[in-house]
Amino acid sequence: MRDIFILTEQQLRECVSLDAAIVDVIESAFRALAGGKVVMPPILSMDIADANGEVDVKTAYIPDFDGFAIKVSPGFFDNPKLGLPSLNGLMILFSAKTGLVDALLLDNGYLTDVRTAAAGAVAARHLAPSGIRAVTVFGTGIQARLQVRAARLVRAFDKVHVWGRNPERAAACAGDIAESLGVDAVAVSDPGAAVADSQLVITTTPAREPLFRAEWLHPGLHVTAMGSDQEGKNEIDPAALRDADLYVCDRLAQAEKLGELRSARAAGYLGDVSPPELGAVVVGDHPGRKDDRQVTICDLTGTGAQDTAIATHANQVARAAGLGNVIRA
Amino acid sequence: MRDIFILTEQQLRECVSLDAAIVDVIESAFRALAGGKVVMPPILSMDIADANGEVDVKTAYIPDFDGFAIKVSPGFFDNPKLGLPSLNGLMILFSAKTGLVDALLLDNGYLTDVRTAAAGAVAARHLAPSGIRAVTVFGTGIQARLQVRAARLVRAFDKVHVWGRNPERAAACAGDIAESLGVDAVAVSDPGAAVADSQLVITTTPAREPLFRAEWLHPGLHVTAMGSDQEGKNEIDPAALRDADLYVCDRLAQAEKLGELRSARAAGYLGDVSPPELGAVVVGDHPGRKDDRQVTICDLTGTGAQDTAIATHANQVARAAGLGNVIRA
The missing domain is CATH 3.30.1780.10 (ornithine cyclodeaminase, domain 1)
Structure with missing residues (x-):
C-alpha cells in the first residue's frame, strides 16, 4: 500500500x-x-x-x-x-x-494545451525577429488562443490577425484574444495580406493540405507550425521549407514522420540535410536566426x-x- | 467534470x-x-x-x-x-x-500477473495433451506459482517439479504450490529428469541463455514458455523450436521480436514459416495438436x-x- x-x-x-x-x-x-x-x-x-x-x-x-x-x-x-x-x-x-x-x-x-503553447513561446523566443509588430494565427481553436498568448510572453506585439475557414469562429477567436491580451485582434479573410503585415505566423490547424503558401515568405518572418503531429497532416507548403533560411524542428525523429518535414521531404526538399532541433538553438549549439531579415520556420510535433x-x-x-x-x- | x-x-x-x-x-x-x-x-x-x-x-x-x-x-x-x-x-x-x-x-x-497466468491456461487447454500426470515449472517467482495454478484449472495433474537456480527458493515455491493446490510438489536439482517425467513444462524465468534443452523434448510433451518478453531473453534452446511438431505464439509480430521465435530465427530455424497464433488454434482456424504423441511449444510474450x-x-x-x-x- x-x-x-x-x-x-x-x-x-x-x-x-x-x-x-x-x-x-x-x-x-x-x-x-x-x-x-x-x-x-x-x-x-x-x-x-x-x-x-x-x-x-x-x-x-x-x-x-x-x-x-x-x-x-x-x-x-x-x-x-x-x-x-x-x-x-x-x-x-x-x-x-x-x-x-x-x-x-x-x-x-x-x-x-499549456505545454504545447509554451513550446511555441520557446520557438518564438529563440527564432522570431526581435521586433514584432503583428502576428497572424491560422486556426481558431484553443491553440490559436494559447499560442498567441504564449508568444506575447516573449515578444511585445500589439496586432493579431486571425484566419480560419469559419469566419464566425475566427471573429470569436479574435475577440477572445483582444480581450485577454488587450491587443488589436481581428479576423481576416485574406491570409496572404495578413502574413505580409506580420513578423510572426503561427499555424494551429489539423490541415491535410497546405494553408501557408511559400510565396508569402518575406524577409524578417518567423513561422511556427504546430498543427501537424500525425502522418497526413500538412499546414505549410513544402516549398516554404525549401525557401526559408532556416528550418528547425522540435525532434527530428518525430518531424520526419509526423511534421512538416515529412511533406517537404515527400516533395523532394530537405532530403540531404539533417535539420537542427529547437534544443540545439536554445543551448547555443546551433546559431539559430542570424539577423532580423532572415526567414525561419519551426516545426513542432510535441514531445514526451x-x-x-x-x-x-x-x-x-x-x-x-x-x-x-x-x-x- | x-x-x-x-x-x-x-x-x-x-x-x-x-x-x-x-x-x-x-x-x-x-x-x-x-x-x-x-x-x-x-x-x-x-x-x-x-x-x-x-x-x-x-x-x-x-x-x-x-x-x-x-x-x-x-x-x-x-x-x-x-x-x-x-x-x-x-x-x-x-x-x-x-x-x-x-x-x-x-x-x-x-x-x-493474473492475465499472464490465464494465457498459460488457454495455451494448456488447447495445446497440452489431454492426460497430464506431472508438470515441471522453471522459475520460482509469482508466475511459477500462478502458471501451475492456471494449468490445473484445465488439466488434472497431481505432481509438480519445480526447478530454480536457487534451491531454497525452489523449495519455497514447491511448498506454496503443494499447499495451495493439494498436489505433490517438489524442488528438483535435475531438470532433465523432471522434464522426462512431465507432460507439461512451463518456463517462467527472465533467462538470457536457454534453460530448456532440445534433447529433453519427448513424445507427448507440451512446453509453454512465458518468460521471454524482451529482446535478449531466451529460455528455450532454439533447436527445440525446430524439432517440435508445432510451435504456436501469442502474437507473431511480438514473438519474432521479443519471444523465443526471435532466438530460433537468429539460430537459422523457422525462417521460412509463419507460425500460427494461439487465437487461431482457439477458434479452430489451425488444428493445433493432432494427437497426444505430438510435441508442442507455445511462446507467450503478453498482449495488450x-x-x-x-x-x-x-x-x-x-x-x-x-x-x-x-x-x-
Whole structure:
C-alpha cells in the first residue's frame, strides 16, 4: 500500500497556467533534449476507426528529473456530436528511481494545451525577429488562443490577425484574444495580406493540405507550425521549407514522420540535410536566426520531454499549494 | 467534470482472481485476436539505464468491447534493495466510444500477473495433451506459482517439479504450490529428469541463455514458455523450436521480436514459416495438436488484448460488487 497523489483538471488549473514560469519549464525540456541523454521512445499510436478515434501515448525520461510522465491523449472526433470535447487524456507521473506511481494528473488534456503553447513561446523566443509588430494565427481553436498568448510572453506585439475557414469562429477567436491580451485582434479573410503585415505566423490547424503558401515568405518572418503531429497532416507548403533560411524542428525523429518535414521531404526538399532541433538553438549549439531579415520556420510535433517537464512541475507546485487528493493503493 | 472510477490493488484482489472465469475472459481476447479486427500497436518500451529500470506500455482495441485499456508496466530491478517490488504498474480503462477515462485500475501489476497466468491456461487447454500426470515449472517467482495454478484449472495433474537456480527458493515455491493446490510438489536439482517425467513444462524465468534443452523434448510433451518478453531473453534452446511438431505464439509480430521465435530465427530455424497464433488454434482456424504423441511449444510474450480483456472484466465485476472509489475530475 502506498499513497498516490491525484490532481484533477480543476486543481491543475488553479496551480498551473500559461506564464513565463511554464515557458522556462518547457525550455528546460528542450535544453535536456539537446543534451543527448533524454530517452524518448517513438510515440505509441492506435487508431480506432470504428469510433473515429485515435490515442497517442508519449513519454520521456530526462536525467536529473525525479520522475517521468506517461501521457495518454485520446482524440475522438465524433465527440462534439455528443456534447463532449474531442481531446482528453491524462498524465501519470512515475518515480524515475523506482518506477512507482507518484501522481495521477487527470487533466483532460489541459497540461498538453499549456505545454504545447509554451513550446511555441520557446520557438518564438529563440527564432522570431526581435521586433514584432503583428502576428497572424491560422486556426481558431484553443491553440490559436494559447499560442498567441504564449508568444506575447516573449515578444511585445500589439496586432493579431486571425484566419480560419469559419469566419464566425475566427471573429470569436479574435475577440477572445483582444480581450485577454488587450491587443488589436481581428479576423481576416485574406491570409496572404495578413502574413505580409506580420513578423510572426503561427499555424494551429489539423490541415491535410497546405494553408501557408511559400510565396508569402518575406524577409524578417518567423513561422511556427504546430498543427501537424500525425502522418497526413500538412499546414505549410513544402516549398516554404525549401525557401526559408532556416528550418528547425522540435525532434527530428518525430518531424520526419509526423511534421512538416515529412511533406517537404515527400516533395523532394530537405532530403540531404539533417535539420537542427529547437534544443540545439536554445543551448547555443546551433546559431539559430542570424539577423532580423532572415526567414525561419519551426516545426513542432510535441514531445514526451515536454510532458515529463510539465507533469513534474505540476506535481511540485500542487503539493506546495496543498492541492490534490491522496488515495492509498 | 466527470466521474472517474478508481480501483485499488486490494479491491481488485477482492473481485478478480485466477479462476475458470478469468481463463475464459483471456480466451476471449485470443479469439478476438484471431478475428483480425483487433488493433494492437507495437509495445512502447523505454529503458532507464540510470536506475536499472524499464517501462512498457501495451494497449489493444477489441471490437465489441466497451473500453480499451492502456497498461503501464515499470520494472525497476534495483527496487528489492529498497524493500520494494521490481514490478509495478497500473491500467487505465478508456471508453472505446469517446476516449474518456472510465476507470483507473491501480493494480501494482496484479492484473498483469493474473492475465499472464490465464494465457498459460488457454495455451494448456488447447495445446497440452489431454492426460497430464506431472508438470515441471522453471522459475520460482509469482508466475511459477500462478502458471501451475492456471494449468490445473484445465488439466488434472497431481505432481509438480519445480526447478530454480536457487534451491531454497525452489523449495519455497514447491511448498506454496503443494499447499495451495493439494498436489505433490517438489524442488528438483535435475531438470532433465523432471522434464522426462512431465507432460507439461512451463518456463517462467527472465533467462538470457536457454534453460530448456532440445534433447529433453519427448513424445507427448507440451512446453509453454512465458518468460521471454524482451529482446535478449531466451529460455528455450532454439533447436527445440525446430524439432517440435508445432510451435504456436501469442502474437507473431511480438514473438519474432521479443519471444523465443526471435532466438530460433537468429539460430537459422523457422525462417521460412509463419507460425500460427494461439487465437487461431482457439477458434479452430489451425488444428493445433493432432494427437497426444505430438510435441508442442507455445511462446507467450503478453498482449495488450489480454490487458483490455481483464481490465474490462475487472471494471464490470468491481462495479457489480460495489467496490471502488469515485473521483470527480
